[in-house]
Amino acid sequence: MDSVFIGSGPSGLGERGFVRPGCRTFAPGSSSLKYVVSAVALATLSLAPMSYAAEDTAADRASATVKQMTAEEKTILTHGIMPLPIFPHSPKAPADAIPGAGYVAGIPRLDIPALKETDAGLGVTYLFGARGDGATALPSALAQASSWNPALVREGGAMIGGEARAKGFNVLLAGGVNLMRDPRNGRTFEYFSEDPLLSGVLAGNSIVGIQSNNIISTIKHFAINGQETGRKVVNSKLADAAARESDLLAFQLGIEIGNPGSVMCSYNLVNGEPGCASEYLLQKVLKDDWRYKGFVMSDWGAVPGVEAAFKGLDQQSAAEFDKGLFLAKPLADAAAKDPAIAARLDDMNKRILWSIYANRLDSDPSKPGGKIDFAKNAKVAEEIAKQGIVLLRNSRDVLPLAKTARRIAIIGGYASVGVPSGGGSSQVQGEGGAVASIPRPVDGPFAALAGLNFHRSSPMNAIKSLAPQTTVTFRDGTEIRDAVESAKKADVAIIFATKWSTEGYDQADLSLPAGQDELIAAVAAANPNTIVVLETGNPVLMPWLDKTAAVLQAWYPGARGGEAIASVLFGDTNPSGRLPITFPAAESQLPRAVIDGFFEYEPDFFGLVPEARANGLTADYDIEGSDVGYRWNKRSGQKALFPFGFGLSYTTFANENLKVRGLDATLTVRNTGPRSGATVAQLYLVSRDGKPKQRLVGFQRVELAAGSSTGVKLKIDPRLLADWNGNGWTIAEGDYGFAYGDSAETLGPVVTVKMRARSWKD
């Protein structure tokens, strides 16, 4: 295995020449870190890296173009529309607009192309059926993250970016990297993980893939956007140091690796300031400290007023969603009066142009009508689904199933027709649209986005085709007695349990809805070989767990989810997914008993809570600070139902021989079982100077033949050992304990290393 790695920056942070523009190798103090890139991964991806020269040229060209702009032209790129007649006051879409999430007019006189924007990170969305086309749905970001495979996630990004381009779009509103501070957040499925390293690395790689198509990707929603309830009014409270070590670090890594052309600021307030008018976030953190060169676009309807531009916002997206068209005339008027604002306006244009030029939107324009090889793209989605399925339980080695099983009873989850997907602006629909759609009670223009939609990939058909001699029956699971009868007659019962998640709504709890817990308990009591396949957008509680033979977490598995699930069930794919999020044993383990406002406000797709209550709606993230997910459990001494990093295989692995020297770690991973498979080497910081402190500091997925072993090299990003000191990072002198882990809770022997004190600027 010639693929070695990493720590913070697998395969996105690389040597000069590979690094995308604006992507800095990390250099604390004087010693710069070199990141070793997987040669295998790069060879198979053939992405076209942008050189530093191209970046410099883009900056020079942007400055030159701004000099040629008239005062009127300077407020063209600074605002956009949604080119769809969804409100009575929606502006008429120009002839060159494509129905999609956004459109920003270009300036033909200066050869500046229009920005044609579509959602999102799981593929090109269908958007009210306005275009009537289909696209390839990737598995949810949570499923992608379960692969812990940056190169594969990058391939997924390249695929969806290619489809966006073929449909004529040049901006993909992707890169959802918010940390999962509450697993009940309705958008959990759109984000990668609860850990800043894993999230940042994966989001960054997805963005590299997307932008390899010469289109822009966003990274979003900046920042600390942790709940959907009252999403436009909720105040995320989180102290600077904790934010830098958690949510902001995920963005920072994602930006360093992916170099997205744009950052989308968030709806929520951050420590009292609107995300899209937060000088702290947009100017201080992003542009000053991180030296970000691209532009900040607002989320749809997130701009409070023209002052947002003075605080660091560069573009008002879909301005008809806001109370006014702020970044047009009001901005021009302010710039005419105040030279500082005029300079800011020039900077806004430069940033947008830099991103256009650096990503070659002008010289290599997207055009509608490009060819899409759906069969090929579906294979990418299928591979990600296979690597993202997590085997949580496999009692008596009931899995993999023999293809000669006589009778399989499949129950529930619409498994006869397809696999579920998450709702909201990231909703992708395949060719021909959803195979089944369960409407939800949502009024208004967003109703079409807020149903439970199933992709055309039937697990039942996939099971039948892998085991043609088996008699397969299907029951929809609505009648427990009927389901139990069918399970009793079968050798194996497979229950598909689903839970719908969507943008706009949080979840009341972590339970499976609609009597599915009772159904599973009854079927498991009737047939000892009961296997549960979970298709959910977030972790769920499993009161029936020890009654079942096996549990697979398949998430929302995308365009070929059914095939991926069947492949794992029969062992054609040896499961290798590992949880990127903690599965709590009870909601009481979470830092907050309930999501603030959840039981007060009617869910509303766009979070248009009319008035925040007098004392405000607060997501108090100071409770856990930077200790999100498994770190919170460690701090509060709690055991998860299934911990972060956990996942079983049909073979077994052993980690051995951990050595840490400075920021370099090595260990050996051995396949000790009977078949080939993949695992994830996980390295954790477990203590600093004798005090417990847990952080994932490195990881690598490794594939190993039965009986073979490999050395893994991990490069630790020093920020993962450090504390934010208010002005930069500090590693305090002392003994640092490290351990490899099969998960965040099952750790190997601790190796202690002395670290010297050091501090450095971001």
Ligand code: BGC
């Ligand atoms: C979402 C964004 C999305 C935008 C455009 C917003 O409501 O928060 O993630 O990109 O809509 O559809």
